[in-house]
Amino acid sequence: MTAGGTTRNGQSGSEGQDDQEKLDLRLYVAGKSPKSMQAIENLRRLCEQYLPGRYHIELIDLVEHPKLARGDEIIAVPTLVRRLPEPIRKIIGDLSDTEQVLVGLQLRPKGVHGP
Amino acid sequence: MDTSTMRGSGSRFRGGVAKAPTGIRGFDQVTDGGLPRGRPTLVTGASGSGKTLFGIEFLVRGAREFAEPGVLMTFEESATDVVENVASLGFDLAQLEEDGLLVVDAVHVDSAEIVAAGAFDLDGVFIRLASAVDEVGAKRVVLDTIEVLFGVLGNEAIVRGELGRLFGWLKDRGLTAVVTGERGKEGQLTRFGIEEYVSDCVIVLDHRVSEEISTRRLRVAKYRGSEHGTNEYPFLITNKGLTVLPITSVGLSYGATSERFSTGMPQLDQMLGGGVFRGTTVMVTGGAGTGKTTLAAQMVDAACGRGERALLVSFEESPQQLIRNMGSVGLDLNRWVEAELLQVWSERATSFGLESHLVRLEQLLDDTEPTVVALDAMASPRAGSAYEVTAAVTRELDLIKARGITGILTGLTHDVEVEASTVAVSSLVDTWLLVRNVESDGERNRLLFVIKSRGSEHSNQVREFVLTRHGAQLVEVDAGPQGVVTGSARVALETGRREAQVRRHEDLAQRRAELSRRSAEVDAQIAALRTQFEQETTALEREIAQESHHDEQGTKARRELSEARTDGATVQPDQLEAQR
Numbered sequence: 046m047t048a049g050g051t052t053r054n055g056q057s058g059s060e061g062q063d064d065q066e067k068l069d070l071r072l073y074v075a076g077k078s079p080k081s082m083q084a085i086e087n088l089r090r091l092c093e094q095y096l097p098g099r100y101h102i103e104l105i106d107l108v109e110h111p112k113l114a115r116g117d118e119i120i121a122v123p124t125l126v127r128r129l130p131e132p133i134r135k136i137i138g139d140l141s142d143t144e145q146v147l148v149g150l151q152l153r154p155k156g157v158h159g160p
Numbered sequence: 161m162d163t164s165t166m167r168g169s170g171s172r173f174r175g176g177v178a179k180a181p182t183g184i185r186g187f188d189q190v191t192d193g194g195l196p197r198g199r200p201t202l203v204t205g206a207s208g209s210g211k212t213l214f215g216i217e218f219l220v221r222g223a224r225e226f227a228e229p230g231v232l233m234t235f236e237e238s239a240t241d242v243v244e245n246v247a248s249l250g251f252d253l254a255q256l257e258e259d260g261l262l263v264v265d266a267v268h269v270d271s272a273e274i275v276a277a278g279a280f281d282l283d284g285v286f287i288r289l290a291s292a293v294d295e296v297g298a299k300r301v302v303l304d305t306i307e308v309l310f311g312v313l314g315n316e317a318i319v320r321g322e323l324g325r326l327f328g329w330l331k332d333r334g335l336t337a338v339v340t341g342e343r344g345k346e347g348q349l350t351r352f353g354i355e356e357y358v359s360d361c362v363i364v365l366d367h368r369v370s371e372e373i374s375t376r377r378l379r380v381a382k383y384r385g386s387e388h389g390t391n392e393y394p395f396l397i398t399n400k401g402l403t404v405l406p407i408t409s410v411g412l413s414y415g416a417t418s419e420r421f422s423t424g425m426p427q428l429d430q431m432l433g434g435g436v437f438r439g440t441t442v443m444v445t446g447g448a449g450t451g452k453t454t455l456a457a458q459m460v461d462a463a464c465g466r467g468e469r470a471l472l473v474s475f476e477e478s479p480q481q482l483i484r485n486m487g488s489v490g491l492d493l494n495r496w497v498e499a500e501l502l503q504v505w506s507e508r509a510t511s512f513g514l515e516s517h518l519v520r521l522e523q524l525l526d527d528t529e530p531t532v533v534a535l536d537a538m539a540s541p542r543a544g545s546a547y548e549v550t551a552a553v554t555r556e557l558d559l560i561k562a563r564g565i566t567g568i569l570t571g572l573t574h575d576v577e578v579e580a581s582t583v584a585v586s587s588l589v590d591t592w593l594l595v596r597n598v599e600s601d602g603e604r605n606r607l608l609f610v611i612k613s614r615g616s617e618h619s620n621q622v623r624e625f626v627l628t629r630h631g632a633q634l635v636e637v638d639a640g641p642q643g644v645v646t647g648s649a650r651v652a653l654e655t656g657r658r659e660a661q662v663r664r665h666e667d668l669a670q671r672r673a674e675l676s677r678r679s680a681e682v683d684a685q686i687a688a689l690r691t692q693f694e695q696e697t698t699a700l701e702r703e704i705a706q707e708s709h710h711d712e713q714g715t716k717a718r719r720e721l722s723e724a725r726t727d728g729a730t731v732q733p734d735q736l737e738a739q740r
Contacts, residue, residue, distance in 0.1 A: 075283040084278075107284065111291035114284050118268045121313060122283035137313065138278030149275030 068100045068150065069129035075122045076108040080139045084123035087140035095152060125149070177385040180228070180300070180336040183221025184214070186395070186404030191380060191388050195361060198334040200327050202358040204341040204349050205365030210376060210397055211340040212236070213246065214365065215302035217401045218338050220251045222300045223261035228336075230300035231292040232264045233285075235308040242266060249401050263292035269312045276314050282322040285309075286329060293333065301330060301337040310352045320352075327357045349381070360384045366392070378404055394551065398519050421532070421566050424462025427634035428593075431610050431619035436591050438531075440614070441557055441567040443538075443586065446595030450606050451627050452570035453477075455595065456534040457486045457493065458632050459568055463532045464496035471530040472504045473521065476537060479504035490630040503528045517552075522559055533560050534568040538585070553585045590614040595625055598646055605647035608634060624650065 072088055074081035085104065092100045107114050107122065117126050121137040127150055136149035147153040179193035188194045195201045195218070203211045212234070219230035232253075234242055242264060243253045256262035265288055292298065306326075310319050330337045339358060341350035349355045355362055362382040368375050378395045380388040395404040420435035429435040436442050442459070444452045453476075460470045472493075474482050482504060483493045496502035505524055507517065525533070538553050553569070560567040569589065586592055592611040597604045606625040610618045623634040624646050637646060 073284070075287065078283075080279055080281065087278075107287045111287045114288045114291075115265060119284035120267060120269060120282060120288075120309065121280040121285075122287075123280065124284065133273055135274045136277050137274060138276050138280040141278035143277075145275055145277035149277060 066099070066130050068096060068127060069103075070100055071103045071105060071117065071126040071128060073105050073107055073114070073117065073119045073122060073124045073126070076106060078122075081106075081123055083139040083141065084125070087143075087146075088125060091140065091143060091146055095147065127151075177383075179386070180222070181226060182218045183225045184217050184402045184404060185400075186393070187378070187402070190378075190393055190404055191383065192386060195336055195338070196383070196386070197336050198331065199360040200330050200337040200339050200358050201361040201363060202339050202341055202350070202355050203363045203365065204343055204355070206343050206367060209343075209365040209367040210395070210402065211365050212242075212304050213249070213397060214363070214402060215304050215338040215340055216242070216246050216251060216253075217249075219262060219300055219302055220246075220253070220256065220401075222336075223256055223259075228299035229261045229296040230263075230302065231289065231296070231298045232262065232302045232304070233267060233289060233292070233306075234264070234302075234304045235267045235269060236305055249397075249399060251401070260296050263295055263298070265289075265292050269308065271312045271314075274312060280313075280315075280318065282309070282319070282326065285322075285326065293335065299334075299336060301335045302340070303337065304340045305342055306339060307341055307350060307352050307354060316352075323354060324357055361386075365395075394555065396518055396522075398522055403522075417564075422462055422466075424458045424465070425632060425634055427623060427636075428608070431621070431623065431634075432591065432613050433616035433618055436566065436613070437615060438566055439561065439564040440590035441561065441569065441588070442591040442593065443569045443571060443589040444593045444595065445571045446606075447597050450595040450597055451625060451632060452595060453482070453536050454486065454489055454491070454627055454632050455593070455625075456536055456568045456570050457482075457491050460502065460532060460534050461486075461491050461493060461496070461631070463566075464493075464499070464501045467501070468531040469528055470496070470502050471524055471528050471533045472502065472536070473524070473534065474504065474506045474536045475508065478506050482506070482536075489627050489632065503530070518555055518559065521556060525559060525563060525565065530565060532566040532568065535570070537570040550585055554588060557585075557588050586612075591616075600646065601649050603647050605650075607637070607646065 070088075070092075072084060074084060088102065092102065105113055107119065113119075117124075117135075119126075123137070123139060125136040125140060125146070127134040127136075134149055134151065136146055138145075140146050144153070178197040179191070179195065180197040181188045181194035203214050205211045216232065219232055222228040222230050232242070246253060253262060253264055257264060267285070267288070289301070293301065306323065309323075310316055313319050327337075327339075339354070341352075341354055343349065343364075344351040344353075349362065349364065360382075361380070361384065364379045364381045366377045366379070368377065376395050376397065377392040379392045393404050395402055417438045419438045420429075421438045422429050422435045423432070444455050446452050453474075457472070460472055463470045472482070477485065479497075483497070486493050493502060493504070497504060503524065507520070535556060538556070557567060557569075569585070571585075591613040594609045594611050596607045596609065598607050599605075606627075608623045608625040610620075612618075622637055624637045626633050626635055635650075637650065
């Protein structure tokens with residue numbers, strides 16, 4: 046399970062908050078499809094809003110690196126993988142449903158609505 | 161050799177549809193060439209029905225026998241599990257991957273760790289598949305079982321649309337694909353109706369257990385543009401993969417030899433025109449205790465005696481029992497077992513399913529490579545109806561005949577049900593011997609008839625079948641005014657004949673002696689007569705001699721007298737006569 050050396054785009058929040066764990070995220074997209082662009086945009090917005098300084102995003106384009114799909118068992122695109130903290134979580138789709146993304150990242154219990 | 165391999169590799173056109181042979185034994189025969197080339201085929205069945213195996217064999221044979229590399233994308237098991245599961249069938253997937261003929265991509269999807277948040281597509285699957293196909297230049301693809309995605313990804317509308325796109329993509333790439341599906345409830349072909357995307361070919365696998373006997377069946381539910389058998393074909397999972405058994409084609413594609421196989425009984429060989437043809441099947445039927453097993457064992461014994469390998473499968477006795485019993489009629493089978501020419505195998509026909517029985521038989525045939533196989537008895541109590549017994553025997557014969565092995569079947573004939581199956585099977589056998597018990601004079605004797613023998617002149621005569629301490633023998637029967645005479649009646653008749661003959665011999669000898677004595681007498685009489693005749697002849701000759709002497713004296717006297725008359729007076733003959 047590695048994507049070593051294939052990172053195309055890394056982006057990290059700088060100001061760490063020691064009491065809360067940092068999230069290691071990977072977003073798998075396929076080229077510049079609307080769904081992919083949407084997912085990238087949604088993820089950035091979401092992270093800034095809910096996880097300021099607590100995230101690290103690795104963006105992987107499967108069109109360029111098709112073999113990486115097997116590593117994280119990607120079938121749907123886009124797929125956001127939360128690699129850390131464990132257990133691994135996968136959120137599929139263009140991430141337009143913020144509530145579901147937060148549930149998927151286990152930042153919010155299921156069924157409880159945020160602000 | 162089955163027809164699928166005879167037809168060779170590559171695509172064929174029949175009825176406008178190009179086909180990709182699967183190499184699965186019997187299947188290409190049933191579908192007239194294999195799966196539709198460049199199109200997806202749905203193989204559906206309940207779990208454990210063999211659909212994954214079908215797909216894997218399609219790939220393995222494609223890569224090994226038809227030079228068509230493949231991709232296996234499985235959604236069900238981990239790659240290690242898949243590789244291990246099929247290794248027992250001799251499919252070395254790891255080796256194929258190493259040889260660049262196969263890519264196994266085990267897609268692990270766990271619904272517990274997936275949340276859907278917005279629109280998605282299955283590009284991940286497309287990309288993985290395309291990457292694998294390109295890696296080995298694949299011509300064949302197996303997706304096992306892609307329906308899993310419905311459960312994992314939740315959004316059915318999206319998955320449905322994406323599957324439609326996937327099948328379209330497979331067709332565009334010209335990939336011959338097998339897509340497996342799980343049977344749904346209430347007779348649905350698949351749980352999520354994916355058959356609607358597969359319009360070309362649908363194969364349904366079934367695994368039924370009736371009366372605790374499991375049977376697998378295969379049916380071609382749909383095959384657009386191609387003729388196909390509509391029957392349900394039984395199939396087996398053997399140690400060499402799947403074997404589909406197209407019942408209706410049994411016995412039609414085997415090679416024929418004119419070489420004769422001696423039965424070990426010269427009298428029987430003679431009745432059959434010199435023995436049975438090699439690679440054909442002999443059925444011996446008869447009532448209980450008619451010596452069917454002995455007859456079969458005798459043929460096996462004869463084969464071993466010629467140094468041939470043989471297999472004896474008994475459904476009635478243990479090997480030890482069988483060998484001992486045959487020993488009592490002078491057949492020493494043990495020596496052939498020890499010489500590793502003969503394998504005796506026993507199993508209760510009911511203790512295993514038909515399928516496992518056939519698998520076992522096939523393994524035995526492969527292991528022992530016999531030239532002759534005896535099955536004793538085909539009509540042993542077997543589970544199932546007469547139809548099923550017929551089907552079982554048919555498949556046994558198919559396995560045997562396909563290998564060019566001479567087969568011997570024994571069967572009872574008195575049971576009504578068995579009678580039905582016997583009749584059904586009789587059309588599949590080439591030679592049919594019937595042993596019948598005949599009761600007369602308080603004893604049972606056995607008569608052997610040749611009911612049929614394909615391709616041979618055979619005797620229409622009946623022989624008495626005698627079990628001696630030196631094995632089975634056939635004896636010419638006597639047909640007397642009361643019909644055929646057998647057993648002690650025959651022996652009595654023979655004894656009587658022998659005595660009469662002895663008497664005739666003595667009589668003749670006596671008459672010969674008499675005659676020679678009379679001949680001596682005649683000789684003696686002839687000698688006596690000859691002696692007498694000779695004596696008479698001698699006497700006569702002497703008399704004749706005296707007479708002539710007397711005549712000479714008279715002539716001389718007359719001459720002297722006439723000479724004296726010339727001197728003086730003529731002496732009258734009458735005077736002379738008076739002087740004498």
